Amino acid sequence: EPEVTQTPSHQVTQMGQEVILRCVPISNHLYFYWYRQILGQKVEFLVSFYNNEISEKSEIFDDQFSVERPDGSNFTLKIRSTKLEDSAMYFCASSLQQGQETQYFGPGTRLLVL
Amino acid sequence: AQSVTQLGSHVSVSEGALVLLRCNYSSSVPPYLFWYVQYPNQGLQLLLKYTSAATLVKGINGFEAEFKKSETSFHLTKPSAHMSDAAEYFCAVSDRYNQGGKLIFGQGTELSVKP
Numbered sequence: 001e002p003e004v005t006q007t008p009s010h011q012v013t014q015m016g017q018e019v020i021l022r023c024v025p026i027s028n029h030l031y032f033y034w035y036r037q038i039l040g041q042k043v044e045f046l047v048s049f050y051n052n053e054i055s056e057k058s059e060i061f062d063d064q065f066s067v068e069r070p071d072g073s074n075f076t077l078k079i080r081s082t083k084l085e086d087s088a089m090y091f092c093a094s095s096l097q098q099g100q101e102t103q104y105f106g107p108g109t110r111l112l113v114l
Numbered sequence: 115a116q117s118v119t120q121l122g123s124h125v126s127v128s129e130g131a132l133v134l135l136r137c138n139y140s141s142s143v144p145p146y147l148f149w150y151v152q153y154p155n156q157g158l159q160l161l162l163k164y165t166s167a168a169t170l171v172k173g174i175n176g177f178e179a180e181f182k183k184s185e186t187s188f189h190l191t192k193p194s195a196h197m198s199d200a201a202e203y204f205c206a207v208s209d210r211y212n213q214g215g216k217l218i219f220g221q222g223t224e225l226s227v228k229p
Contacts, residue, residue: 105157
């Protein structure tokens with residue numbers, strides 16, 4: 001069964017450094033998402049992406065964040081200058097359509113900012 | 115604005131007992147509702163979803179949920195718990211008119227199953 005994959009599974013970085021989290025969505029899916037979960041808190045929506053454009057972004061998704069689909073298979077989340085509060089589990093998801101369509105989630109990347 | 119509340123961050127049941135995980139939502143428009151499960155070190159997996167067809171929705175692994183508009187609830191049930199059901203469960207809502215398709219999640223409920 002097709003699945004969403006994410007790399008790396010864990011990343012440790014120093015405050016102020018740039019990180020890129022990578023995702024490979026399911027191949028025929030058209031909508032892509034990033035969510036994050038700070039330890040002990042809710043899973044929070046960050047951004048949705050369709051047709052090479054951001055469809056919607058949350059208040060969390062400020063100028064330090066960017067997303068890109070650099071080729072036909074990868075979907076990346078870049079954090080330009082990491083802060084301590086960016087430490088979280090980051091989940092990528094994809095769906096064939098939006099709305100009632102199921103979003104399929106990857107296993108997540110645990111980011112620790114020191 | 116939409117929101118989801120899951121009552122009980124931890125629920126413990128005995129094997130073979132009824133599982134009931136509670137979810138209440140707030141939405142100004144008819145929502146889509148989802149239950150996801152997360153096993154340790156894995157991503158979120160869809161259990162079931164409500165998209166305005168039947169109000170009683172059956173999902174994988176014997177789980178089901180009933181959409182009750184009058185109570186703004188979408189509680190998850192399973193008649194008989196199995197040890198393998200131990201996991202974290204998330205209720206989520208999506209606005210059917212939202213172009214971005216974002217999911218809004220509840221806090222999650224960790225289910226423990228005792229032998």
